[in-house]
Amino acid sequence: MVQEYTTAQVKEHNSKGxxxxxxxxxxxxxxxxxxxxxxxxxxxxxxxxxxxxxTFEDVGHSSDAREMMEKFKIGTLVAAERKADLPKKSDADWKEPSDASSSDSSLKSWILPVALGLIATAVYRLYFMS
Ligand code: HEM
Known part of the structure; x- marks a missing residue:
């Protein structure tokens, strides 16, 4: 079983020792x-x-850092004190730009402008060039 701690217990471990x-x-x-x-x-x-x-997420820790931290994990917070978790960089909707699977989101980002451009061209031709 995973060891559970309260925030009060964690708070006690606040010095260099x-x-x-x-x-x-x-x-x-x-x-x-x-x-x-x-x-x-x-x-x-x-x-x-x-x-x-x-603060940990703001630094943008690498996946190496995230693997490394597993070694120092000693338990979890008691259920009653857990907070709605913040998204990790590795979660699906937080893909880093270098991630291969993020290519579809960059695809989506130019499809819309291109489609709008084509529609505008079609409308222009229809009304002004006939
Ligand atoms: C168990 C917890 C942690 C581990 C294993 C860890 C590990 C690392 C590693 C491996 C790096 C090198 C860069 C990288 O690979 O991302 C790093 C950089 C850094 N970490 Fe952590 N870290 C931890 C917690 C924290 C926390 C709580 C803070 C809070 C402020 C912090 C602040 C920083 C800063 C400021 C850098 C330097 C970034 C830079 O120079 O670009 N780290 N950490």
Whole structure:
């Protein structure tokens, strides 16, 4: 079973000796990672004991970073305190531009202007060139 924690418990781990962080309703013990975090220990210490989903997502962490964080996961937030989760970059509607499957959304983005252009041309021809 996954260990569950309350926000109050997470809050207690807010100093260099023990740093827990909440991201997407999961609890991470990043104490051993402080020295290794490419973004520096300061930012992690700043978020110690807190809910850091938004700051974590704002940085635009890579999929490598997301894999890495699994190692530090120690549990989840108790159901009663969970928040509606923020979308992860890896979720379907948050595809990164480099993602192969995002090509259909870029396709959609030019179909509309092209279609409007064709309709405008047809209307113009119909009314002004006959
Ligand atoms: C277990 C949690 C975390 C892991 C495993 C992690 C991992 C990483 C990794 C691997 C990078 C290098 C760039 C990349 O691959 O995306 C990075 C950069 C960074 N991280 Fe984290 N991170 C974590 C939590 C956080 C949190 C909570 C913050 C909050 C502010 C943060 C702020 C940053 C910043 C500012 C950078 C530098 C970005 C840059 O220089 O472009 N990280 N992190």
């Amino acid at each position: 023990s740093v827990w962080i909440l991201i997407h309703n999961d609890v991470y013990d990043v104490t051993p990672f402080l020295n290794e975090h490419p973004g520096g220990e300061e930012v992690l210490l700043e978020q110690a004991g807190k809910e850091a989903t938004e």
